[in-house]
Amino acid sequence: MRLTVVGNPANRRVDLFTRAVLDAGLPRPAVLSWADVLAGAVPPAAGAVVRIDSPGEDAEVDRLLRRAAAPARHGELVGLADTYAGLLAGIDRVAAGGAELLNDPADVAALCDKRRCHARLTAAGVPVPAALPPVHGWEQLRSAMAVAGWSRVFVKPAHGSSAAGVIALAVAGRRVQAVTTIEATPDGLYNSLRPRRHTDEAEVAALVDRIAGEGLHVERWLPKAGLGDRVVDVRVVAVAGRPTHAVVRAARGPLTNLHLGNARGDLAELRATAGPAAWAAAMATCERVAACFPRTLQVGIDLMFLVGWRRHAVAEVNAFGDLLPGVLADGRDTYAEQVRALTDGRWERWRAAADRMPSVDGAARPDAAGREVSACEA
Structure with missing residues (x-):
C-alpha cells in the first residue's frame, strides 16, 4: 500500500497519522504539502492511497487557499467562502492524478458547507436541529425567527469550523443575549478563544451583518x-x-x-x-x-x-x-x-x-x- 498524506508537514495531525502507519509496520507515507498542492505540484499517481488532512493552522496555506495577496492577521475572520473554494479546488488537483482518495471530494464539499451538510443529513432522516431558510442580515434573521416562533438559534458561518464566527443567540422582544467567539475591532473581526457575551442589540446586529456576507446557516438552539x-x-x-x-x-x-x-x-x-x-x-x-x-x-x-x-x-x-x-x-x-x-x-x-x-x-x-x-x- 503506497500511502500519501496531503497536509501541513509540521502539523501534529500529519505526525500522528505517520506514527500510526509506522506502528502498523507499513512504509512511511509520503507527505505532499498543501502549499505545494496549491502551487501546482504534480498530484499523487494512480495506485497511491491518499489521506487528505486539514489545511488549517498555517498562515501561508490560508493565503493560498484564499488567493489573497497577503496572509490574514492572526485569528482574523476573513475569506471563509474563498477558503472553501480553494479547498475544493485543491482536492480536485489531488484527485487529478487518479489516486485513491480516502476523503471523497463530493463528501468534503458537503461536509465543509453547513447548509449542504444539513440538507444531506435531513434527506437521510438523521435527527438534526431545524434550520431557517437563507438569511442575509440581522433584520431578516429576526423576521425569520419570528415566523418560525423561535427565540433561540445558533448563527453559523456556512464555511466556518471550530466555532469560528458562531453566535449563540437568544431573543425576547427587543432584548437580546449573544455568546460568540467573535472579537470585533475597528480593523476587522477576529476569532477569540474567550467567548464574549453581548446584550446590546445594535452590537449583535452589527456582528450578524458583518459575517452575513460569508454566507450563514441558522439552526434552532436545542x-x-x-x-x-x-x-x-x-x-x-x-x-x-x-x-x-x-x-x-x-x-x-x-x-x-x-x-x-x-x-x-x-x-x-x-x-x-x-x-x-x-x-x-x-x-x-x-x-x-x-x-x-x-x-x-x-x-x-x-x-x-x-x-x-x-x-x-x-x-x-x-x-x-x-x-x-x-x-x-x-x-x-x-x-x-x-x-x-x-x-x-x-x-x-x-x-x-x-x-x-x-x-x-x-x-x-x-x-x-x-x-x-x-x-x-x-
Whole structure:
C-alpha cells in the first residue's frame, strides 16, 4: 500500500497519522504539502492511497487557499467562502492524478458547507436541529425567527469550523443575549478563544451583518442535557461507517469546543446517565451519519443528547474531526483505527458498499418554513 498524506508537514495531525502507519509496520507515507498542492505540484499517481488532512493552522496555506495577496492577521475572520473554494479546488488537483482518495471530494464539499451538510443529513432522516431558510442580515434573521416562533438559534458561518464566527443567540422582544467567539475591532473581526457575551442589540446586529456576507446557516438552539453544572455533547469519530471513538465536551456556556477552555467529561458517566438504550440509539444515528458520506474513511460527528436524555440530535459533521489526542479504543487512537481499517479489509468493504449506493449529493434543502426534524428517541 503506497500511502500519501496531503497536509501541513509540521502539523501534529500529519505526525500522528505517520506514527500510526509506522506502528502498523507499513512504509512511511509520503507527505505532499498543501502549499505545494496549491502551487501546482504534480498530484499523487494512480495506485497511491491518499489521506487528505486539514489545511488549517498555517498562515501561508490560508493565503493560498484564499488567493489573497497577503496572509490574514492572526485569528482574523476573513475569506471563509474563498477558503472553501480553494479547498475544493485543491482536492480536485489531488484527485487529478487518479489516486485513491480516502476523503471523497463530493463528501468534503458537503461536509465543509453547513447548509449542504444539513440538507444531506435531513434527506437521510438523521435527527438534526431545524434550520431557517437563507438569511442575509440581522433584520431578516429576526423576521425569520419570528415566523418560525423561535427565540433561540445558533448563527453559523456556512464555511466556518471550530466555532469560528458562531453566535449563540437568544431573543425576547427587543432584548437580546449573544455568546460568540467573535472579537470585533475597528480593523476587522477576529476569532477569540474567550467567548464574549453581548446584550446590546445594535452590537449583535452589527456582528450578524458583518459575517452575513460569508454566507450563514441558522439552526434552532436545542437544549442540551447536562452533567453536574455543565452542558455536554459528544464528539464521535466514525471509521469505515462504524463509531469507534468518543470524547465528552463539557461547558458552562453554549459553546462546547474543547479549544475554548472547556473540559473533557466522563464518557462512562455520560453513558450510564443516558442508559444503554439511549446510547445504542445515538450510535445507530452515528452510523446513519457516516452512511451519508459513504466514500470517506472517517467523519467527526458532534452529537448532543437533549434535556431528559431520551432524545438526541446531530449538531455538526466534520471532514477533519478525528484529532482526539489520547482517546483510545481497544488500545488504538483514531489514526491507528483508520490504518487498521485500511489493512483489515473494512475500508475495501465500506468502499464497495458505497459504490452500490445511489449518489447522495445534491439533496434538497429543508422547506422554507424551516420545518423541524424530530430528534430521535431511544
